[in-house]
Amino acid sequence: MILIAGAGIAGLSLGLTLHQLGLPFRIFERVADLRPTGVGINLQPNAVRELFDLGLEAELDRIGIRTRQYGFYTKTGLPIWVEPRGLAAGYSWPQFSVHRGELQMMLLRILRERAGDVVETDAGVTAFETDSQGVTLALAGGRRVSGDVAIAADGIHSAIRKQMVPDEGEPIWNGAIMWRGTSPGRHFLGGNAMFLAGHDTQRFVAYPLTPEDPATGLATINWIAEMRVDPDRAMAKGDWNRPADKADFLPAFEGWDFGWVDCPGLIRASGTVYEYPMVDREPLPAWTEGCVTLMGDAAHATYPVGSNGATQAIIDARKLGAALRAHGVTRAALLTYEAEMRPRAEGILRANRGKGPDAVMQMVEDLCGGVFDDLEPILPREKLAAHAEHYKRLSGFSVDVLNAQPPIIGPMEPVA
Numbered sequence: 059m060i061l062i063a064g065a066g067i068a069g070l071s072l073g074l075t076l077h078q079l080g081l082p083f084r085i086f087e088r089v090a091d092l093r094p095t096g097v098g099i100n101l102q103p104n105a106v107r108e109l110f111d112l113g114l115e116a117e118l119d120r121i122g123i124r125t126r127q128y129g130f131y132t133k134t135g136l137p138i139w140v141e142p143r144g145l146a147a148g149y150s151w152p153q154f155s156v157h158r159g160e161l162q163m164m165l166l167r168i169l170r171e172r173a174g175d176v177v178e179t180d181a182g183v184t185a186f187e188t189d190s191q192g193v194t195l196a197l198a199g200g201r202r203v204s205g206d207v208a209i210a211a212d213g214i215h216s217a218i219r220k221q222m223v224p225d226e227g228e229p230i231w232n233g234a235i236m237w238r239g240t241s242p243g244r245h246f247l248g249g250n251a252m253f254l255a256g257h258d259t260q261r262f263v264a265y266p267l268t269p270e271d272p273a274t275g276l277a278t279i280n281w282i283a284e285m286r287v288d289p290d291r292a293m294a295k296g297d298w299n300r301p302a303d304k305a306d307f308l309p310a311f312e313g314w315d316f317g318w319v320d321c322p323g324l325i326r327a328s329g330t331v332y333e334y335p336m337v338d339r340e341p342l343p344a345w346t347e348g349c350v351t352l353m354g355d356a357a358h359a360t361y362p363v364g365s366n367g368a369t370q371a372i373i374d375a376r377k378l379g380a381a382l383r384a385h386g387v388t389r390a391a392l393l394t395y396e397a398e399m400r401p402r403a404e405g406i407l408r409a410n411r412g413k414g415p416d417a418v419m420q421m422v423e424d425l426c427g428g429v430f431d432d433l434e435p436i437l438p439r440e441k442l443a444a445h446a447e448h449y450k451r452l453s454g455f456s457v458d459v460l461n462a463q464p465p466i467i468g469p470m471e472p473v474a
C-alpha cells in the first residue's frame with residue numbers, strides 16, 4: 059500500500075498515475091472540505107502530455123484555455139521578447155492556462171470516479187515512523203495507518219518534511235509580494251496570450267483563463283501585480299489564501315495602461331485580491347528517509363517564476379509512478395525517483411532565484427531604462443532567444459527534446 063499525504067496537484071496526479079498502473083494507494087488530506095482555491099496557473103507541454111496520457115484532454119479543454127503566446131514587455135508595454143507557446147511553438151502538446159482550484163477539483167473528481175473512495179479528507183498527517191516493514195503515518199485525531207511506502211505531497215508547509223528537517227523554519231522570503239486576482243476583461247495581443255511587463259522591483263503579469271463570452275465579449279483574466287516592499291513588513295510566509303487591500307499596490311500601477319491592456323483597470327475590476335510573498339525553501343541534500351519521500355512543493359517549493367510549479371509536481375508524480383512500476387513498492391523505487399528529480403529541481407530552484415526566463419525584463423531596464431526605438435543594438439534577439447531556450451532545457455520542456463522523448467509511462471488503456 060502506498061500512503062500519500064496531501065490531495066493537491068501533486069498528490070492527486072500521483073493517485074491517478076498509481077490507479078493507471080494498478081498499484082494500491084490511499085490519500086490523506088488535511089482539509090475537511092476541499093474547495094477550488096487559488097487563482098490561475100500555467101501547465102507546460104511536458105505536464106500536459108502527462109495529463110493527456112491520463113485521459114484528461116477533454117477535461118483540460120473544459121476548464122482552461124490553450125496558451126498560444128508568451129511575452130516579456132517593458133514597464134510602458136514595449137515588447138522585449140515574444141514567443142509562440144504550446145502547439146503554436148511546434149510542441150506536440152499544448153500549454154494550458156487554468157484556475158488552480160478548478161484543476162484540483164477536476165483531478166479529485168476524476169480520481170474518485172475511477173478509483174472510488176481513495177481520498178480521505180479531514181485527515182492531516184502529523185508524523186511518520188519507518189522501520190524494516192515499511193512506514194506508519196500518524197493522523198490528526200490519533201489514528202495511525204501503515205503501508206509499504208509514504209509520499210509527502212503536503213505542500214510548502216509539509217509536516218513530513220518538517221519531521222525530516224526539524225530546524226528548517228519558515229519559507230524564505232525575498233522581499234517581493236504578489237497580489238493576485240481575476241477580473242472580467244477582453245483578451246489582448248491576439249488572444250490566448252500571456253504577458254509579463256516591468257522589471258525586478260515592479261511587474262504585472264496577466265493571461266486569460268477562459269475564452270471570451272460570445273454574449274458579453276468578456277473573459278476571466280488572471281493577473282498578478284508584484285512589488286518589492288519593506289522586508290521588515292510582517293508577512294504570513296506561504297499562505298495562498300490571504301485576502302489583501304488593493305490600496306496597498308493599485309496606486310503604483312496607475313500609469314500602467316499600455317493601450318493594448320489596462321492594468322489598473324484590471325485591478326479595479328477584480329473581486330477579492332490575495333497576497334502571497336515570493337518565498338521558496340533551500341534545496342535539501344536528500345528527499346528520502348526510510349520508506350518515505352517528498353514530492354511537489356514539499357520537496358522543492360520555488361518562486362512561482364517560469365510558470366512551472368504545478369508542472370514540476372505533475373512530472374514528479376509520473377516519474378514516481380514509473381519508478382514504482384520498475385522497482386516495486388520499495389525504498390529502491392523512491393531512491394531512483396529522487397536520483398533523477400532532486401538535481402533537476404535544484405537547478406530550477408536556483409534558476410528561479412535568478413528570475414529564470416523573466417530576467418530579461420531587468421536586463422532591459424538596466425541597459426536603457428526600458429526606453430528604446432530598436433532593441434536589437436541594445437540586446438540582440440539572438441541573446442534573448444538563447445536565454446529563453448536555456449530555461450526550457452533546464453525545466454524539461456525544450457520543444458525538440460520533449461517531442462523526441464519517449465513517454466514517462468504512456469497512455470492509459472482505453473476504458474472498455
Ligand SMILES: Cc1cc2nc3c(=O)[nH]c(=O)nc-3n(C[C@H](O)[C@H](O)[C@H](O)COP(=O)(O)OP(=O)(O)OC[C@H]3O[C@@H](n4cnc5c(N)ncnc54)[C@H](O)[C@@H]3O)c2cc1C
Nearest residue numbers: 064066067068088096097182183212213298354355367368
Ligand atoms: C490554497 C492554495 C492556493 C494556491 N494558489 C496558487 C496560485 O494561485 N498560483 C500558483 O502558482 N500556485 C498556487 N498554489 C501552489 C501550487 O498549487 C503548487 O505550487 C503546485 O501546484 C504544487 O502542488 P503541490 O500538490 O505540491 O502543493 P499544494 O498545491 O500546496 O497541495 C498540498 C496539499 O496538501 C494538503 N496538506 C497540507 N498539509 C497537510 C498535512 N499535514 N496532511 C495532509 N495534507 C496536507 C493541503 O491542504 C493541499 O491540499 C496554491 C496552493 C494552495 C494550497
